Amino acid sequence: MIEDQEHLFEKILEMALKGKLILWAGAGLSMEAGYPSGGQLAELLWQRLSDTEKQDLQIDLLKVSDYYVNHQENGRKELIKTLTEIFHKKPQPSDSHEIINKMAFIKTIITTNYDKLFEEHILDIEVLKTSKDLTRIKANSRKLIKIHGDLNSPKQLVLTESDYSKLYGNGRQDPFWSKVRVELTEKGVIFIGYGFNDLNVRGLFEYLHKKLKRHQQPKYLIAPNLSNPDKAKLESYGIQYLDCNGIDFLTRLYQEWKTTGFMHLGSDEVDTDGLINSLKHEGLSDAISIKSGGGRLFTYNPVPGKAWNLTVTSDQEEFGKRINDWQKGYGADDLFIPKQIINEAILKIGDFVVGNQETIPEFRFFRQGRIHDKVRIVFFESKIELENLNVRSYKYGEAGLKIIVSDQYACFTIVIPKISTSNFTYTGTIKPKEICESVSGLLKWYDAINALGNGEPFKIYSKELPKGYQDANGGSFKNAEGFQSTRLVFQVLKEIEEKFKVRFSEIKEKEIFSEGTLKRLNEFLHLFRENRFKPDYANGLPVRSISDDPEKDVIPLINKANKDGFLIFLSDQNNVSLLNQEIQLGKGQLFIEKPILENMSSKTNEMIIKSGTNNYFVFYEAFGLATFKDHKND
Template sequence: MSLQSLFNAIRREDTALWVGAGFSLYAGYPGGGKLQDILFKSLNTEEQSQLPANSSLKQTSAALVTFRGGSRNELNQILFDVFDKQPEATHLHDLLSKIPHFHEIITTNYDALIENSYTRRAHVIRSAKDVPYIKLNKPAIFKPHGDLQNLDSIIITENDYSGFYNLDKNDPFWTAIRDIIAKKNQLFLAYGFEDENIWSWFDLIDNAVGTHRKERFLVAPNWKPLQIKKLESRHIEYFDMTADQFLADLNEHLKKHIATDLENRIVSHDTFNTYISFHDLDSKVAIVSGKPKIMSLNKQGQAPTLNTINFGVNDKKTFTQIEKLANGFGRSVKIGAANISFLEHLVEGFTLPLSKESISEFHIIKLSKTHKCSIEIPEEDLVLEDVKFKITPLSQNKYSVEGGVYGFRIKANLNFKDEGIVIDINFSHPPLLPSLHKCLQFQRVVAAYILGKKTLLNWDGKVRDIRPLDVKMEAASNLDLLRFFEDLRIIEKCFQVRFEGASTGFTEQNFHLASELASLITNGYIQLDFPDGIEFTRTDGVKLIQMDHLPDSGSVLIVTGLDETVNILGIGVELGRPGIQINDIEKPEYNADRTEVHIKSKKINIGNGSVQFFRFNRKTGKMKSSIMVKLKQSNQ
């Protein structure tokens, strides 16, 4: 039988574990032979001479009690000194405690290393009174030889073993152990088989169940052929390996199979969750078609999760494509399912269920490394610092570049030719504007580059001239953005507002509004000419006061409403009261009661007809009586 069979039995949660003294040797605790030597040296010379040669641990401990007049005080003190000390190491016990597939552990060790490693996750069974408290969801640690918490329970001398043989076989403690022997596979780890009475129980059960008995295994290093022969007579499979190597191999085996075991219902959901939690993993499991299905497996909290895909291919062409990708050429490789020889998915060393039959094709995409550079336009005295970018080789002399600065993202394909660089470039803006200084700096560098001005790239300690031979890009849109940012800066300075952090609504309406407002700020007005004339009509039934005596020619200024505020990129700009200056007027015409006036003109100074932002009246103090003026095109 192979080690695989033992691992499979453990995966089914159908194996009880027996732990012997050899498992605590690495922690600095003695085995049976070394403990016998310690007890022997505690005797004086005369006492030692009375013991037969090669005395066993049972004989030596019994002699010590006899020489001390039947007192176990010195014996108990020696056991305390030996086993109640700080261990040199506990990593094997800790590893064992993180394998939840063992629901019953039976140990003849006096130390408390196993239960200490399990902390509160296990129930220690020392006597019959502990048996009723065994819980299905907690491992049970049985201690048939007792421990230091109850000195009267320790089995070590010949008299102890004699009484051990004569224990009530109906005692719940021993009934529970016999039940484990009968119903589960048995694994002996670092065990020496000093307990002949335990073997008698095995014999009793074997006689009852015959060939229906469960399997038995022993893991220990360097057993002699005669000892192995004795194991075979007890129907025990021997594996020549140390406990630490066995647990390490078992742990890797469980990591490889536990996800599949859960989906195939070989292991319980509780055991699966407990095991992955010991590796700081969380999972999401759904029931699909009546069976558990792992939807995700990841590190706990916000820690990054390592995913690994291992695969093989069975054709030379695909292998060559992958080899080129690994050497820096190309961006991706597509592999059809027929060309995949094997496929596996690992998450932090755990194998997730995945087969080549479950996919139609497989894509490999190369991740690019992030670099940092600066870009300089010497002629314009422009510099962009700390530009981060990724460069991916596509083929010889062809590269894909993705990068950004100030939140602006750049994507470009570069083709290096003998006569220069041919570049296809586009960029996207950030969702929120950085400062206008940064916006203008970025757009001016882009504009200069498009126009073919000398461009220096400082990267990896080297300066390269990357002036393009040909640029494929919509230059008009870049110039529109450049003018827009320049208009916004004018508005910022005049109205003491800030557009940094505003939503980037790069719409025609915002472009037009910013342009008109910047023009008004720069020129003081916006002049509109109407060759066919324009007619203003005021007909609200209220007698005009300021317009009773209009000039027959020249110009007239009218304040047209209350304070106005316009919205640009979500930022409110307070403009003051709007006004209209009518130029080159013709002779006004009044109605009979002078409640209506008609003025004809071919030239006016306003913002526009729909958004009024004429602001100079507040600045000049020309605060006339407010009237509302409607604009309509005149056919005259």
């Protein structure tokens, strides 16, 4: 293509990336599958006439069709029968239709062809032939608009000059043509498979130009070797011309789109659905997870076996050393390569270019490890069992192993520096799943880790894990003590469940370990252990006088409490909201030892009461209310 042609191609590619491109397909596309062009079809029909009938009959599709209908017995029926015989043969493979099937960014195809090549190649495409079809079409589906009908619906076939006159003359009021016009006013059009020397094609272009007028989007005719007069005529219809073979154009457009689309993902310039659907058409992914920002693709989940093709070049030794060490298994962690030591990188899913050194935020190679499903671990002394575990094992350096054990509750990482059947030391970390489904399930994990820390023997039931770990007696866990405080959190939650007949489920880890929740759980811990807890009233307790004269009601009360030792406040009902559960504590008592009065204001009746010994105690009915005698000697 020359420079002006390249500019036109770039404009078409831009519309393709946005999903704003219509393919208008003519008979030339069907010729690749062995079907006739419009001119060839006219000649085939003409050849079936007698010599007398052929005289003075021009070989033109509309004129020959008119002759069949108007001058032969059961003319229209015979014409349809003849067309059915011509198009009934098995089509040859069509590269053009295979490519168009994959071009999910082309969501609307309009054709004047009678054959079923598009329906056979694009299985999920929906066909529109009349206004009645509009009611069943899904909003985001790929659509094939057959404006001349097809042989499955003979009554709707557009064959003769009178058929053309009805179709293009009355289209203004027809909902079917209204749909076509809406599509053409919203998207650009590429015409492929049309010969400009066909008078019927010229009539179609002229009709569209008149109907769309100022509302029309860019239109392009893709065809080779058009003459200058024909180019000028095209221009008068508002159609731009690309001198190119149809299959060559489609192939290049698809390849350019594949190498460009993902590079702009996340911007308004790209139709994301079109990209994902095209991956599916090539069998590359049926569940790809995408997060985009600033046009960058962050996460890919391709189908195993059809995942990655990453080409990276670097002239620094550090790059080669990191890759070699990682391949040999030195370290079980992911491999991170700084972008600064990368000269060039091209990342592909199949043939789709999805990133390079500019758009990929970081180069990190994740270790997948060997996967073992349905593993069972049993601690015989404490009788703890963990079942249906997913285990990933990794080579760790020369002779070690890293194991990641997980289920729906938590993930536990174990590092064993050297493989041995006994006298080895574990190090590791535990991480609850982001959503906690069951307190009991997670607590069982912490109990298992506690058993590890105590050196308790255990057995792993798995056919695939290394033999030395199927009976791991003698191992000990080096840093289990760090888990005790976290375990206590879930222990308190479990005790709350049992006492108050509630169940905590689907709670987020960050909610469990929030400052407010931990404070509340600490209060429950003291209630369970001591039947009371000590609130923090460092700034005192604000109270108000019931009457207008605190000298008569508050101060005598404070003096009497000082003599007795405690001031007691009572409350009728106390309900606590904890992790989406309502905990009913019942009546409450607040004991303040050696109360003193501060900051009394006669104007507002507002006072601060503090404990002279900084001792405050809270009791609840659910854990047993207290009496004065219970605390007189505390």
